[in-house]
Amino acid sequence: MRTAFRLLILLFIVGLVIIQFFQPEKNIATESPNHLFNQEQVPEDVSAMLKSACLDCHSNQTNYQWYHQVAPVSWFINNHIVEGKEELNLSNWGQMEILDKIAALEDMGKEIRNGKMPITSYKLMHPKAIFSEQESQRLIEWTSSFSEQLLTGE
Amino acid sequence: MKKIQLIPALLMAFLMIGQLAVASETPSNKKKVITMPENVKKVIDNSCFGCHNTDSRNDDAKEELDFKTLDQLTATQKLGALKHIRETIEENEMPPKKFLEHKPEKALTQAQKELLINWVKQESTALLKK
Numbered sequence A: 001m002r003t004a005f006r007l008l009i010l011l012f013i014v015g016l017v018i019i020q021f022f023q024p025e026k027n028i029a030t031e032s033p034n035h036l037f038n039q040e041q042v043p044e045d046v047s048a049m050l051k052s053a054c055l056d057c058h059s060n061q062t063n064y065q066w067y068h069q070v071a072p073v074s075w076f077i078n079n080h081i082v083e084g085k086e087e088l089n090l091s092n093w094g095q096m097e098i099l100d101k102i103a104a105l106e107d108m109g110k111e112i113r114n115g116k117m118p119i120t121s122y123k124l125m126h127p128k129a130i131f132s133e134q135e136s137q138r139l140i141e142w143t144s145s146f147s148e149q150l151l152t153g154e
Numbered sequence B: 001m002k003k004i005q006l007i008p009a010l011l012m013a014f015l016m017i018g019q020l021a022v023a024s025e026t027p028s029n030k031k032k033v034i035t036m037p038e039n040v041k042k043v044i045d046n047s048c049f050g051c052h053n054t055d056s057r058n059d060d061a062k063e064e065l066d067f068k069t070l071d072q073l074t075a076t077q078k079l080g081a082l083k084h085i086r087e088t089i090e091e092n093e094m095p096p097k098k099f100l101e102h103k104p105e106k107a108l109t110q111a112q113k114e115l116l117i118n119w120v121k122q123e124s125t126a127l128l129k130k
Helices: A002-019 A044-053 A073-087 A090-095 A098-113 A120-125 A133-152 B002-023 B038-047 B059-064 B075-090 B097-102 B110-129
Strands: none
Touching: A044 A133, A098 A133, A098 B075, A098 B110, A133 B075, B038 B110, B075 B110
């Protein structure tokens, strides 16, 4: 019985070591000219909030923590990043149609207002992504004024 | 003497009226409505309106999209709603499969889907231009 238990632990450790060789590709491209920040005049406080709460999964530049490099955490994280970028990738802002830009901004405002974004698991590990009521309001106001600005072209 | 002064005065008056007209056309004052042709309305009434209206018992559905209050949204919100309608139809997410098991007659035909998608495209472009 004791040997069986030891064997199990050994297997677990060996397994953990082996899976380290299967790492997803990292999301660390250099910032392209199509990035939102290179395309638009984003107020500093807003860009700081986007950086600390959104861009890890909604751009081609993830700011990895050390434990993100360890499988199986790296797999979960990668999954979030792939899904997040599929929904909205702010690194591709310059290539988006104006209708998609407006809809994306509307969605951003809605998701923040409903508390759906940033997701809870992200906020647990990134305290900077937890916004006060005022900060959320500021971000929501920016999304709606910016989309209005895109619509009217002013 | 008096006649000469009348012309600039008239010009001024015209200019002011012109400016007033321009001012009333600022984006927030401009009415940006979604128009719904009869054939589109028929499809929406049959397949969507049942859940997506203010008096629906399906809270999630009416929160997501409410055809009764669609006109109260701002133009940008309307564009967001239209895009969601299009995506939902393109990805066959609506009407929900479970719902269709009970009410297969509410399913959208290929022609109806195309009709709605074209309508969304038209209305979105119109909202953008107005």
